Amino acid sequence: MSTILIIEQVLNGLQFGVMLFLMAAGLTLIFGVMGLINLAHGSLYMTGAFAAAVTAAATGSFLMGLAAALAAAALAGALVELLVIRRLHDKDHLDQVLATFALILIFSEGTRWLYGSFPLYLDIPAALSGPVTLPGGIQYPLYRLTLIGIGIGVALALWGLIARTRLGIRIRAGENDREMIAALGVDISRLYTLVFALGAALAGLAGALVGAIQSVQVGMGEPVLILAFVVIVIGGIGSIKGAFVGALLVGLTDTLGGIFLPELFKLVMEPARATSLGASLASMAIYVLMAAVLIWRPTGLYGARV
Amino acid sequence: MTRETAVNALLLAGLVAVPGWALWADEPFTITLATRAVIFALAAVGLNLALGLGGLVSLGHAVFFGIGGYAMGILAHHAQTYTPLMDGWMTIGGTKSMPVIWLVAVLTSALAALVIGVLSLRTSGVYFIMITLAFGQMFFFFAISWSAYGGEDGLSIYVRNGFPGLNTLVPIQFYGLCLAILLAVLWASARLARSPFGLALNAARQAPGRVQAVGLDPTRLRLAAFVLSGAITGLAGALFADLNRFVSPAMFSWQTSGEIMIFVILGGVARLWGPVMGAVVFVALEHLLGGISEYWHVALGLLLLVIVLFSRGGLLGLMAGEARGHD
Numbered sequence: 001m002s003t004i005l006i007i008e009q010v011l012n013g014l015q016f017g018v019m020l021f022l023m024a025a026g027l028t029l030i031f032g033v034m035g036l037i038n039l040a041h042g043s044l045y046m047t048g049a050f051a052a053a054v055t056a057a058a059t060g061s062f063l064m065g066l067a068a069a070l071a072a073a074a075l076a077g078a079l080v081e082l083l084v085i086r087r088l089h090d091k092d093h094l095d096q097v098l099a100t101f102a103l104i105l106i107f108s109e110g111t112r113w114l115y116g117s118f119p120l121y122l123d124i125p126a127a128l129s130g131p132v133t134l135p136g137g138i139q140y141p142l143y144r145l146t147l148i149g150i151g152i153g154v155a156l157a158l159w160g161l162i163a164r165t166r167l168g169i170r171i172r173a174g175e176n177d178r179e180m181i182a183a184l185g186v187d188i189s190r191l192y193t194l195v196f197a198l199g200a201a202l203a204g205l206a207g208a209l210v211g212a213i214q215s216v217q218v219g220m221g222e223p224v225l226i227l228a229f230v231v232i233v234i235g236g237i238g239s240i241k242g243a244f245v246g247a248l249l250v251g252l253t254d255t256l257g258g259i260f261l262p263e264l265f266k267l268v269m270e271p272a273r274a275t276s277l278g279a280s281l282a283s284m285a286i287y288v289l290m291a292a293v294l295i296w297r298p299t300g301l302y303g304a305r306v
Numbered sequence: 307m308t309r310e311t312a313v314n315a316l317l318l319a320g321l322v323a324v325p326g327w328a329l330w331a332d333e334p335f336t337i338t339l340a341t342r343a344v345i346f347a348l349a350a351v352g353l354n355l356a357l358g359l360g361g362l363v364s365l366g367h368a369v370f371f372g373i374g375g376y377a378m379g380i381l382a383h384h385a386q387t388y389t390p391l392m393d394g395w396m397t398i399g400g401t402k403s404m405p406v407i408w409l410v411a412v413l414t415s416a417l418a419a420l421v422i423g424v425l426s427l428r429t430s431g432v433y434f435i436m437i438t439l440a441f442g443q444m445f446f447f448f449a450i451s452w453s454a455y456g457g458e459d460g461l462s463i464y465v466r467n468g469f470p471g472l473n474t475l476v477p478i479q480f481y482g483l484c485l486a487i488l489l490a491v492l493w494a495s496a497r498l499a500r501s502p503f504g505l506a507l508n509a510a511r512q513a514p515g516r517v518q519a520v521g522l523d524p525t526r527l528r529l530a531a532f533v534l535s536g537a538i539t540g541l542a543g544a545l546f547a548d549l550n551r552f553v554s555p556a557m558f559s560w561q562t563s564g565e566i567m568i569f570v571i572l573g574g575v576a577r578l579w580g581p582v583m584g585a586v587v588f589v590a591l592e593h594l595l596g597g598i599s600e601y602w603h604v605a606l607g608l609l610l611l612v613i614v615l616f617s618r619g620g621l622l623g624l625m626a627g628e629a630r631g632h633d
Contacts, residue, residue: 037432087615093432094363098571099614101564105607113601226443226560233436280451287440287447291425294437298429 004138009259010252015144017251018151022206023228024235024243025158026199032238033174033195036085037093039100041203041228042221043107044080048073048204049211049220050111053120062125066208073204074197081196086189104222112218119215122208147209154202155244162240171195175238227254230290236303245301250286257282310626314579317586321485325478337477338549343589344484345545350569350581351491352538357567358576359499360531361511366422366438367566369445370536372558373418374411374543376449379461379553381407386464404469404483407544415540416533423532427525442563449555460554467548474548484545488582491538496578498534507531539566572613574620583622 027041051072056065080103088096124143131139162168170191173181182188207221214220231250235242262278269277293301321344328336349371356362384391384400392398401407426437450458466474474480498504510517510524517524547553556562565588573584591609595602617624 031432037435084611084615091614093435094357094567094571094575095614097363097365097435097564098568099611101568102607102610102614105603105610109601109603109607113604226439229436230440233433233440237432276451276453280447283447283451284444287444290440291437291444294429294433294440295425298433300433303433 004136005259007134007136007138008140009255011140011144011148013252013255014248015147015151015251016255017248018148018155019206019210020224020227020231020251021151021155021244021247022202022209023224024231024247025155025240026202027228028232028235028238028240028243029171029195030199031232033171033178034085034089034192036088037096037100038085038199039097039225040080040103040107041199042225043104044073044077044200044203044221045207045224046107046111046218046221047076047200048207049122049216050115050120050207051204052208052211053122053216054115056122057120062123062212065122066205069204069208070201073207074201076204077200078193078197080200081193085196086192108218115218117218119217122211122216124212143212150209154205158202158240167194227286230286233300234290234293236300238304239300239302242300242302249289253286253289254282257285261285308626310577310579310622313583313622313625317579317583318489321582321586325481329478334477337481339589339593341477341481341484341549342546343586344481344488345542345549346566346569346589347582347585348484348488348491348545349539349542349566350573350585351488351495352535352540352542353566354535354570354575354581355495355498355538356528356532356535357570358580359504359507359511360528360535362427362528362532362535363435363567364426364438364532364535365435365560365563365567366440366442367536367539368442368558368560368562369418369422370415370539371543371546371562371566372445372449372553372555373415374540374545375547375553375557376455377411377414377540378407378467378544378547379463380455381410382463382467383455383461402465402467404467404474404548407467407548408541411540411544412537415543416537418540419533419536420529422536423529427528427532439560439563442558442560446555446558446560449558456554458555460552460556463547463551463553466551480549484549487541487545491541492578492582495538499578503527503530568610572610572620574622577619577622580620580622584620587621 023041023045026044027038030036030038030041048069052065052069055068056062059065084099084103088099091099128143128146130142132142132145134140162171170181170186173186174188174191174195178188206224227250231246232243233246234249235244235246258279261282262275265274265278268274297303321340324340325337328334328340349367352370353364353367356364381391381400382402385402386400390397390399422438422441426434426441429437455461466480468474469483472479472483474483499508506517506522507527507530510522510527514524517527543557546557569584569588570581571584572588573582574580591606592602595605599605613621613624619626
């Protein structure tokens with residue numbers, strides 16, 4: 001196994017990881033600030049991907065598609081917050097699970113009704129297609145490299161927003177004590193809508209960016225949603241830093257596990273069995289990672305200690 | 307008689323009357339549909355033991371449902387192919403006998419629940435939800451790659467397994483068998499809730515500190531509840547596989563876990579008949595709305611949303627007219 005392959009796979013893992021971070025950041029913000037489990041976050045990811053695919057097909061511009069994805073997901077998020085989520089605050093986690101599960105049904109079938117069951121395609125913009133040569137002579141797709149850059153950029157911007165701005169102070173205060181900041185005169189319902197729309201926009205951005213690598217179809221959000229939950233649970237719920245570390249861990253474990261586990265098993269057993277056993281263990285690897293982290297630290301890596 | 311008891315009695319009467327009505331109206335398919343509802347209800351009654359009484363929000367009960375299903379699938383597969391299940395120091399063959407299959411399903415899912423419970427109960431709250439989900443996903447991916455038993459395609463069983471004295475191929479007899487099991491488990495779980503164990507478990511949910519102070523270990527109570535809960539859901543899985551004469555990794559999927567949980571929440575958490583109500587209404591809606599429009603999921607979603615926003619304590623809470631929190 002060559003160094004080039006390893007570096008390529010590490011980059012793939014990073015790319016997957018930063019995309020997961022975009023999903024997980026919104027999820028963890030919404031949970032941290034509003035105390036809400038949002039199973040419908042994957043639907044917002046799907047909304048972004050569809051908005052991007054439809055707009056890009058109509059205008060021929062990837063950037064317009066990206067803008068449409070952000071706008072559509074943020075709008076859908078704000079609407080969902082105003083119409084449904086707002087009424088769930090005084091309910092417990094169980095009712096939130098049921099209500100947001102209902103939202104998944106509505107979003108998925110509504111999208112199928114609008115666009116049909118066939119997948120849509122979103123092309124990689126011409127300027128970003130093709131490979132680049134990295135130092136050491138490694139050929140790597142420019143688009144994927146751009147995704148890594150965007151992901152890290154968004155992570156930094158989000159950190160700046162939360163650590164340095166007035167909105168960030170309110171978000172952090174909301175995480176700690178919502179009654180208190182309401183009493184201090186902050187319009188808490190507007191803050192909630194804003195946080196929800198922000199989280200939705202991040203999910204929509206991820207959907208649009210990933211939509212150009214995979215196909216855009218109904219139900220694309222659910223597998224990513226589960227992974228995003230794994231990420232925030234590993235990182236510690238409510239922690240942006242935890243979401244970032246967790247996302248990279250999950251992205252790398254998933255990608256590298258799929259490559260290296262079969263190779264590892266080939267050392268001790270026949271190739272055909274090693275490939276199938278390695279592949280099946282690799283698909284379980286992130287869940288094993290999550291269970292191990294939780295058994296070791298029951299509230300995640302950066303979660304509040306109880 | 308309280309209103310809740312009246313609603314429960316009506317539900318029971320409905321379940322008993324369904325096959326008679328189906329034969330009279332010449333709609334035999336309704337019996338299969340009702341069997342499906344009864345088996346889902348059994349799985350949900352199992353979950354409700356952990357969720358309602360123990361406060362353990364498990365999003366991984368598909369593990370036990372799937373293990374029950376695969377217990378049936380594997381045993382019947384070996385019986386129909388005449389291959390031994392194990393051929394080492396002793397030979398164990400497959401079987402087509404339901405009681406044996408149920409025993410295996412209950413024991414294996416209880417064992418899985420014990421292991422998962424020991425590991426998961428170290429966490430609580432949302433973390434518990436997520437770690438149970440993670441175990442579900444592990445089993446799901448394991449089943450997909452388990453090529454000896456069909457992998458992604460699952461296993462088909464050509465003839466439904468047998469029960470002494472019954473012809474299980476006749477829908478009404480199989481329905482009666484499933485309903486009898488459901489009623490027996492309901493009776494047992496009503497007894498359990500009022501037993502010293504049930505009361506202690508209930509107390510451990512509401513005030514773990516006080517339970518500990520009187521010398522009981524809340525974690526052990528929860529573990530016992532989780533194991534019982536998993537065993538019941540495992541039994542339901544074996545019946546479900548027999549209903550379809552088919553098992554596949556889909557039984558392990560997180561959507562299955564979600565649906566079992568939806569039955570409980572929809573009907574009413576911590577109410578004896580809540581899971582039954584939830585499963586019956588869900589299956590009926592699925593069938594009725596599915597007949598009206600291809601996009602019936604939208605209507606189902608809106609309906610679930612209305613129920614969760616405007617009722618406290620699920621459908622049964624709504625009908626019984628009495629709110630009961632499930633903190």
